[in-house]
Amino acid sequence: MECASSDVNDLSNVHLHNRQRTDDNTRLAMLDLDFLDCPICVEPFTIPIFQCDNGHLACSSCCPKLSYKCPSCALPIGHNRCRAMESVLESILIPCSNAKLGCTKNVSYGKESTHEKECIFSLCFCPIPNCNHRGLFKDLYSHFDVHRNIGRDDSHFAFGKYMEIRFGLSETPFMVMKEYKEGLLFVVQCHSKAQETGLYVTVSCISIAPSSLEVGNFSCHISTTVAKRTILYTSMKVKNTQKLSFKIPQEDFMFIPSYILGGYRQFELEVCVSKLNH
Numbered sequence: 001m002e003c004a005s006s007d008v009n010d011l012s013n014v015h016l017h018n019r020q021r022t023d024d025n026t027r028l029a030m031l032d033l034d035f036l037d038c039p040i041c042v043e044p045f046t047i048p049i050f051q052c053d054n055g056h057l058a059c060s061s062c063c064p065k066l067s068y069k070c071p072s073c074a075l076p077i078g079h080n081r082c083r084a085m086e087s088v089l090e091s092i093l094i095p096c097s098n099a100k101l102g103c104t105k106n107v108s109y110g111k112e113s114t115h116e117k118e119c120i121f122s123l124c125f126c127p128i129p130n131c132n133h134r135g136l137f138k139d140l141y142s143h144f145d146v147h148r149n150i151g152r153d154d155s156h157f158a159f160g161k162y163m164e165i166r167f168g169l170s171e172t173p174f175m176v177m178k179e180y181k182e183g184l185l186f187v188v189q190c191h192s193k194a195q196e197t198g199l200y201v202t203v204s205c206i207s208i209a210p211s212s213l214e215v216g217n218f219s220c221h222i223s224t225t226v227a228k229r230t231i232l233y234t235s236m237k238v239k240n241t242q243k244l245s246f247k248i249p250q251e252d253f254m255f256i257p258s259y260i261l262g263g264y265r266q267f268e269l270e271v272c273v274s275k276l277n278h
Contacts, residue, residue, distance in 0.1 A: 044109065050077055050082060057082055093107065094109050096121070097116060103121040117242075120137075124140045137242075140185070156179070158181075159179060160275075163177070165268065165269045166267075166268050169265055173189070177273075189244070191249060198256050198261070199261070200248055203220045204241050205240045207241075207242070219236055220271065222269060224256060231260070239252055
């Protein structure tokens, strides 16, 4: 379980709201964060929290798995909310794990991972294979120029304009595109299972995800024509990601069957990335 940095005996500093006893509505206290975990799945509690008539607790995910029967006393559980525990949970704020990088936000307990996916101080990873550089997404864009200077054949493009990309099938097709004006990085990947069934084509934006305020939202159009057969794909929203995945995608991809590629050693894609209006 991810949480804020721990002191001795796993005790952590948290902010507890106390509206009646203090003038500033906040009191600093020490609390064992294990107390805030579901005793069944040992995951952080999230609202709603349920209790049986004997006061044993369970999270909303565990109740149906237990057939709504308390594992401690066999009484029904999953119908009565534990409002006191929910109030405790709502009162606790955890510093963002990116505090050392400059983030000043405190997040409700159990919602840290949701915030970190949108935090502008979250680190992004360079999309170039075998490069271990990571940094803030804006710094990553300037870092990418280091690779261009050592001979990588990647391309600049403009939003709303089609760009032709030629891929060879002798290695995993992969292309990084840098937008002219804003310098945003987009990656076109072609995934395959040893080319047994075909190619899975994806377009990703390297950035914090999915912070539309800092980066924006994008759509893409992809097309390819092989042996007079044309395949078109339109994505209503390009996926924003902090780190590329080289696994076969489960969604948001264009599929090119192997029988269309036939004996061709290369193919071309036409890719157009457009910025969506907020």
